[in-house]
Amino acid sequence: MSDRLAVLMLHRFATCPQHTKGHSPTDLRSVLALLRASGVRLLSLDEAIAEYLHGDRSGAAGGPAVCFTVDDGYRDFMDAGLPTFEAFDCPVTCFIVPDVIDGKTWFWWDRLDFMLRRLPADQLALNVQGERFEVRRSTNEYSWQRPAVSMLKGRTEAFRADFLAELEARANVAIPSDVPEEYRVMTWDAIRECETRGVRFGAHSLSHPVLSQVSSTSAEQEILGSVQRLKTELRNPSSVFCYPYGLASDFGSREVEILRAGGVTHAVSAMPGLIGPSAEKGAELGELPWRIPRFAFDGRPAMALRQLLIA
Ligand SMILES: [Zn+2]
Known part of the structure; x- marks a missing residue:
């Protein structure tokens, strides 16, 4: 068995069969069941980073691992995604956008x-x-x-x-200022309830801009302002930041430097890639901790993923 980690990125969940935007709980269940049956470890992002990026293996088992992350904080995560993750005792980290939660805007x-x-x-x-x-x-x-x-x-x-x-x-159709039900994100209270159910939340900027398109001052406010807001609102926010959009053209060394200077030690991108085999403890990682790769999760049966990890 290989000793590699795949971090997966999801967004929306189907609350009913007519809801075409999200992963169906049935598909998610079959993927989680397959991963469990294959002996793939389902880790929290923080555990996964410690083990597979920093080689911090105090008593841990090793082997292939998968970590689930969910971006943007839509309400359907709580209604249709979380119960399935809970049924498999699968940790999940969710990245949220304070200005959208506050109702200042919708995506x-x-x-x-x-x-x-x-x-x-x-x-x-x-x-x-x-x-x-x-x-x-x-x-x-x-x-x-x-x-x-x-x-x-x-x-x-x-x-x-x-x-x-x-x-x-x-x-000639007005865009409502209040977000319609189908695009609703979780409220702070709902997020705090998810926290009590074991979900970790990390910052995903204040308003979800393409960071590379905004001024240095705005980039700093967007990044560190969102990190600070989560510390104020939540009991135990994740220390990992998530770049909006997250592709190579969407952030760069300037954003890495803002995070580093602000004391944020890790960030995830949306650039695909596996992590590991695990680094030696204390190994020189360069900018990798601020450019952690993730695969977009397409919800198909996990065979390809399993082959990737076990090959
Ligand atoms: Zn996003």
Whole structure:
């Protein structure tokens, strides 16, 4: 058996079969059952980092390990994801966004989704900052929403705001200021309740910007402000930070330096990769502790993952 760790990244959970955005509890259960049956260890992120990154193996078993993380703090995690993790006694770390929890905003990709499902016509032409776009009414997130999200993610915050404003005006559908039920995140009280059930929570910035697109001052506020907020609100927040979006173009050495200077010792990305075989205790790791890789979890049976870990 190999001695490697895969950190998995999830987002949403299906609260009913019609909910197409998330992992179904049934699929998650079959994955967890397979991992357990295969002898793969299910570790908390903090345990996994200590063992597989720093070689801190005081009495630990070694072997292949998997660690589950859930980003963005949607309410469906508590309703449809957590009971399944609990049934398998599987630790989970969730990364949350204080400005969204506080209701100051809701995620722009959800506002886009809201609009695209309510277009008055199958297609609509938009003109945003001199560029023309054809948007199509989406019946599910796989129709037009995903390419639109990738396109908008690469643009500036100002462009995204203009795009949504133009969409709102042309579609003649107002984006509500209160987040609709299907896009709701957990409240602080719900998060504290999850804490009592063993979930760890880590900071995922204040408002979920692409950190590499914002000024140094904003990047510092977004990162350290969110870390501080979790310390104020929660009993035992995770010491691990999670970069919004988390790909190579979304953060860099500037963000690593902000974390390091602020005393935050670890951060996870969304760049795929395995960790290990475990480092010697005290080994020189460079920036790896602030660039911990994660695999996007696609919910398919865990065979591929199992092969990856046991090969
Ligand atoms: Zn996120």
